[in-house]
Amino acid sequence: MLKIFNTRTRKKEIFKPIQKDKINLYVCGVTVYDLCHVGHGRTFVFFDIMVRYLRFSGFQVEYIRNITDVDDKIILKSRKENSTISSFTTSMIKEMHKDFKLLGIDSPNKEPRVTDHIDNIIDIIQELIKKKHAYINNNGDVVFSVDSDANYGILSRQSLHSLKSGVRVPINNMKNNPLDFILWKIFNKECSWNSPWGRGRPGWHIECSAITDAFFKNVIDIHGGGSDLLFPHHENEMSQSICFNNKSIINFWMHTGMVIINNQKMSKSLGNVYLLRDVLKKYEPEVLRYFFLSTHYRHPIYYCEKNLDQAYMSLKYLYTALYNTHPLSNNEEGINFQLDFHNAMDDDFNTPKVFSIFFKIARKINFFKNKDILKTNKFSFRLKYLANNLGFLLQKPEDFLQGKTTLNSSILKKIKFLIEKRNIARHLKLWKKADDIRKELISLDIILEDLPDGTVWRKK
Incomplete structure (x- = not known):
């Protein structure tokens, strides 16, 4: 209702x-x-x-x-x-x-x-x-x-x-x-x-x-x-x-509600307005969407880079949970989360509560990873299905985690080759070799992140 x-x-x-x-x-x-x-x-x-x-x-x-x-x-x-x-x-x-x-x-x-x-x-x-x-x-x-x-x-x-x-x-x-x-x-x-x-x-x-x-x-x-x-x-x-x-x-x-910056209403007359296109040069559009909805729509929202960074970290957690999963549709797993989702949205569009439900599903995915691949993929479907209907988690996880990049194909191919080479070195416990490859990637302004089920990279 x-x-x-x-x-x-x-x-x-x-x-x-x-x-x-x-x-x-x-x-x-x-x-x-x-x-x-x-x-x-x-x-x-x-x-x-x-x-x-x-x-x-x-x-x-x-x-x-x-x-x-x-x-x-x-x-x-x-x-x-x-x-x-x-x-x-x-x-x-x-x-x-x-x-x-x-x-x-x-x-x-x-x-x-x-x-x-x-x-x-x-x-x-x-x-x-x-x-x-x-x-x-x-x-x-x-x-x-x-x-x-x-x-x-x-x-x-x-x-x-x-x-x-x-x-x-x-x-x-x-x-x-x-x-x-x-x-x-x-x-x-x-x-x-x-x-x-x-x-x-x-x-x-x-x-x-x-x-x-x-x-x-x-x-x-x-x-x-x-x-x-x-x-x-x-x-x-x-x-x-x-x-x-x-x-x-x-x-x-x-x-x-109003957008507040430095305890003042964001207003052209006060000269504290941030244009959307300027903010989107630094942050993914989905990060900005998440930030806007992380506070209930009727309440004032406090604009600052710290809160935008927090929105990025929240989305990163959700995308990391989906990384290396293969969402399995037409299943009833996590249907209770879907009921919770509807209850939250039906309560005056309570998006902060919806996000907390997304995190609960993500924790389920992380729990079943490397334990029960079938349940992992079923729960990943539930997360994507609900989030997609609000315009979230539409990207491939690796694309979001990699971040914005304008690198040409030869550089991308080199990055992929070096990561695969480093993974082999880590598997063989050649730690110095793996560390040298990481340093080489850093020299290319590439930051690595080793997740439980793989390595992702992003531009510095």
């Missing part, structure tokens, strides 16, 4: 899809004004394994993840790079896809761009004005009135009164309430469209309401994103969607 923590109710609830065995999932995607960073990786790797697990469990998942391709930051960045907005955003989307593919993140079913839904946005804004939930300010912008929604603040659990008292923006003649937000911004330069209120472009919050209405008619099983979007973005989105439709069915709101 799957239970998910619902941000709206602040408790775990039994998940039941609106339509039997079919799930509508919407996740707020990337604003493509720059390259993707570790924070993006944390959120989208989690939703990737969530979708993988839901499908593994028999659900049909319709996964929509939008792309924000119109925004102040995008306009400023494209000007800075002397590029048209269209070519700039297309380039950024291409780079995002590169990073996500490298991280093993599967593509959503659809990935709509905001600029493809301008007509939907205009239709919704017209209806909000008609229902007196929006007004036109002195500048000609269309603004949503939070006072028109008696339930505003319910998602983030803040009263309208407390929000007003905490806001820092002074009241001016552009907004009736400092919390009111732009639906349509009058803007007659690049990246603008004709509308009943004049040429302009949409505000940020309205885009998700328009896209979810276009694809799901605002009937959504799960709506997800980073916790930094809870307020004001998701609060505003929910409010305007309900005011537009008179109701909006979103059964579960899910939010991933």
